[in-house]
Amino acid sequence: MPDEKQTPRNLTDSVRAYFDSQGWQYRYDEEKGFFGMLVKVSEEMEACKAYTVIRDEERFTTFVTLPFRVPEEQRPLAARFISAANYQLLLGCFEMDFRDGDVQYKTTCLCGNVRLDPEHIRRYIEVGLQMARDCGPMLDDLIYKNVPLEDVLARLAKLRRDQKKR
């Protein structure tokens, strides 16, 4: 671990400045080096937990965790949806913990100890919130409302088409 007294905290300061600029209410844990907050990304879901973790002042990773877990017997099915959702993304991906069924979207910015502009940080953080908003309800429908995978994938494809048009 770098000596925090000696190492400039460019990344932490940049991320903090971005969070402050958004007016978000968050808690920064100085000791563990992460920002945490709850975010209501969709009316269809409960709030998601969002964490931005700074590692060694050289990268930050943002996790947006969906507010539900996938039951064990449904995890292979969820994996199929996640695989489709991840295809053709630019930044980040969904991941599922097969041990407990937690699903989250993660993005990592590995850039070294540099000061980043807010726009740069925004794109890394907001993509996770956007993906949780768009795909979280689909996964919820697949797992808890027994919507067939084909129907959910069709919704996903339509979403992609609409986003392309925009």
Next chain:
Amino acid sequence: MTPSLHTVHRLLKHNGIPHEVNTDVSGDPHHESILARFPGEEGEEIPVHVTVGADGVFFAAAIRDLTEEQIPLAEAFADALHRSVRTGLFTVSHAEKKFGFTAYRLPGDQPPAAEELAPLLFTCPMMARLYGPAFDLVTEGASIDAALDAVEKTDGKPVMSFMLPGLPGRPKQEESDEPADEEEPFREDYPAPYDAELDRGPVTDMVREYYDRQDWRYEFDPGTKAFRMRMSSTCVDSYQMITFIRDEEWFTTLTVFPIRIPEEKRPLIEELIARANFGMILGCFEMQPRNGLLQFRNTCLCGDTELDMTVLERHIDVGFRMCNRYGPAILEVLYGGVSPADAVRKAEADIPQKNDDLPDAAADPRPDPAVTGLGEDSAPAPAPAKKGFFRRFLERIGVIVTDSGEGGGSDA
């Protein structure tokens, strides 16, 4: 997408012609094609296929379907038209029973410019629209000369209104409200838009410097701004590694697995990559659901930040390293009858964190995340003594060091 195909795509997009791009990022140019749907008469469409291969760019418009009896008539008609057509060729396909028009651009040292491809592309539907009705007259009993006389008198009016209203990369005269290549939240395709004037740039130069420093033998395609090379791992030969530069702002490195996943195995591989992706810090595996193309993707959005070479190394090499790690697992699932869980467990045996034998989380009540609600104190609580979800989460993201070693993912 090859530069030629991309130029065609931009020409069509610029002129508002609906089309479908069928690209294949595995690098085989014969898989790349575009089906454009030009407007015909009375709401009909004129399909034009564009394919790009090592032997050039090939344009083909289908003009009319033929009956067996019409084939000799179509051949005579095509012969008559050859005398007056300078670009392209009218063709009669016996196998498909179609009368069509084709145009062809030979391969050259440089990717063809839009100005070269546009006349070929737009000639195809124009010929179809002009001579399709003439052929109809012939099939109805008119002589070829009479049919041609009837349709070639256009009184100076353009045959098609969209004929070359503009080329991409140049502002249109009348409409300028929409930028030609607006950034999209999801990529339509990996390659950056083709722009010959931007063959160099800060991100391109940075990546090139890294490739050169590694002494790698690579090809750089200035059209798509892509660095391509092949690598072999301990278990699989000929991974393709492609680094695309986008907008001189970010780069994406794809490491393409050389084996397509058969359809019946895709659910297993989907589970495998979902398991493998968990805990990775940089990048992820992804599979094209339709054709089973499997690849590792990592994107670095760097903007104008000058990255250290060690940072670049981690971004660019992570795909190969992950393919090296998980390649045997993929083969075991494909050909060895091993379950995805067992294959991934074996591949990750030397990663202390992932090998951590945690209790089944499904039986673990979800702990209070210590966030009391939106807009309120939202700090995670101190890690509970019991290894619950939150503690494991903190371990995984590396803010708590596990007993078995440093926390973190498996990216490097």
